[in-house]
Amino acid sequence: MKEAIVYPDGSVTIQDAAVPTPGPREVLVKVVIAGTNPKDWKWPTLMQRAQNSGDDVAGTVQEVGSHVCEFRKGDRVAGMHKYSRPHGAFAEYAIVSDSMLFHVPAGIGFEEAATIPLAALTAGYGLFHELGLPAPWDPPRSERTALIVYGASTAVGAFAIKLARAVRVHPIVAVGSSNSVFVQDYLDEAEGDALIDYRRHTSNESLATAIRDALADAGVPDGRALLAFDGVSTPDTYDGVLSRAMAGEGTPRAKIVVVLPVATEGNVDDENMELTSASCGQSFQGEPFERRFSLVFFRMLTDGLRDGWLRGHPYEVKSGGLEGVEAALREHKEAKVRAKKLLLSIGETPGLESQRQRRYCTYL
Structure with a gap:
């Protein structure tokens, strides 16, 4: 061959x-x-x-x-x-x-x-394993859960949005650009979901404020989300923007999941914030329960494609x-x-x- x-x-x-x-x-x-x-x-x-x-x-x-x-x-x-x-x-x-x-x-x-495979699996580990959202095979939460997804145009970010929508997570505030319009089909304005074009903001502070304003408009107290998925995963995104948008005191701590191998200690200048990472490598390098996750997750992909609630990139x-x-x-x-x-x-x-x-x- x-x-x-x-x-x-x-x-x-x-x-x-x-x-x-x-x-x-x-x-x-x-x-x-x-x-x-x-x-x-x-x-x-x-x-x-x-x-x-x-x-x-x-x-x-x-x-x-x-x-x-x-x-x-x-x-x-x-x-x-x-x-x-x-x-x-x-x-x-x-x-x-x-x-x-x-x-x-x-x-x-x-x-x-x-x-689908690599990007969707990475998004799945980030949302359901690291951020603790209910998986598609679990009962959905009765309470609303705000989620920020940075990098709506990226494959991993787009799949995070699709999977979050599938488990009825709202409001979702997606950060992308004019290239991200294809994810609008997975955002529900009636539930407070919004797409923010980062290119329209000249500073990290301005973008962070826009994220909080969108969450506040959706009824989130103080406009503060406690969960974020960073599909870009650079210091400028998780520390420059997301840590500002999620800043606040009290418990539980806010959590940001990144998808690149960055050090998760000391990379966010906020003691009320936790940075964690997700990798598709968990499917064969992690603990037994992490490997079993991929087995169930991939069978779910067939179900999603067959029933129409999941599409590719x-x-x-x-x-x-x-x-x-x-x-x-x-x-x-x-x-x-x-x-x-x-x-x-x-x-x-x-x-x-x-x-x-x-x-x-x-x-x-």
């Missing part, structure tokens, strides 16, 4: 490799669409090791391990490869754990499905199949990707025996 290897300097080579064999709890997926994420260039650089760093995958089951009971050959699936492990998504075939895979319902394209399919990996990751590195996921149609890779495959075949 063909496989794209990403080097620490950002260059990419396409090489021949043996088709991997799945372990007992693993599934071999014939990749139709691979998704890209900023971590796909960051991880080889951080580890200083060349690797197939793709993780978002959608395709069909080719082979299952001896202990896999929910999937069989030919199933349409999507899932997340365990990052830093061999046999990632930038290849004709990828290995995915059965607990990090979900069935793609008929009528949902592989392109849409490939936008806007996307663009880059040309050239695996030959498009380097250009796509360069766009991520140069921060040129806005409000969309960059995808790769593996069948478009020059020289593949499966060259005849076309994107119109991704639907049943």
